[in-house]
Amino acid sequence: MQDIKQQILSRLSLPALIGETVPLQKRGNFATGLCPFHEESTPSFYVYEDHYHCYGCGAHGDAISYVRQVQGLPFMDSLRWLADKAGVSLASSEEEKKYAQEWKKKARENQVLLAAKAFFSANLQDKPKGQSARAYLETRQLSQALTEDLGVGYALHATDALFQHLKGLGFSVAEMEACSLINQGRGQAYDFFQNRLILPIRD
Ligand SMILES: [Zn+2]
CATH class of the missing domain: 3.90.580.10 (Zinc finger, CHC2-type domain)
Structure with a gap:
């Protein structure tokens, strides 16, 4: 300024x-x-x-x-x-301000995605909850070492497990929606991914 x-x-x-x-x-x-x-x-x-x-x-x-x-x-x-x-x-400085705001939003979205990734990974490792998903990975001959390396996770066979988890961590519905992790309908939030293997894209 x-x-x-x-x-x-x-x-x-x-x-x-x-x-x-x-x-x-x-x-x-x-x-x-x-x-x-x-x-x-x-x-x-x-x-x-x-x-x-x-x-x-x-x-x-x-x-x-x-x-x-x-x-x-x-x-x-x-x-x-x-x-x-x-x-x-004056556009340059106002553009910078806008950029900083967008950057902050992006950083927050990254946090949401990382929290979701950790949740999906934990689900896959969970003895009873991830059992069917792990059995499926075996049929595809994907070793545990490789799936861990790739950060493969599992979205539970439930309607709002991730939503409840992220809500508990303090993330807002809008933030989850911006990351395409949930959908909203009839005043309720639903997990976008249900009963699915999750392959995070890092780059
Ligand atoms: Zn004077």
Whole structure:
């Protein structure tokens, strides 16, 4: 944000900006005029490239504070207004913000998926619950070492076993749904995978 602000300010000439509404007299590296913040008949308002100062009322600041005061805009809106004038796009920083939000959401979804994977793996190893699935894997001649290596799991023969498990871990219905792990119908959540071998895709 600080970079964007500097970028905007460096592209704007403060005397030119203020000069649009306040008649200024150029005097070397600064300009003077009648202060827009107090009533006066002789100029005590000095405008430099990066700041202004009034020797009459003490008004002082940069382009952003000028726009804030004169136009009565909040900081971000003043910055937007100036960015537009300077031809600087604020999109990059807003895109970054959006990216950070999406990244956070993605990280949360990864947690949901990892929790689901751990649950499916535990089901497969569970003596009574995973028995039929393990027997099936044997018929496909997949060794236990290989299935463990691949992280193969088992979705129980139940309607909401995973849902209840993930709910217990504090995950929301929306988060589970975003990962396509559950479906909703008639005000109830159902596991998307039921009585199935699960092969996690890692890459
Ligand atoms: Zn003043």
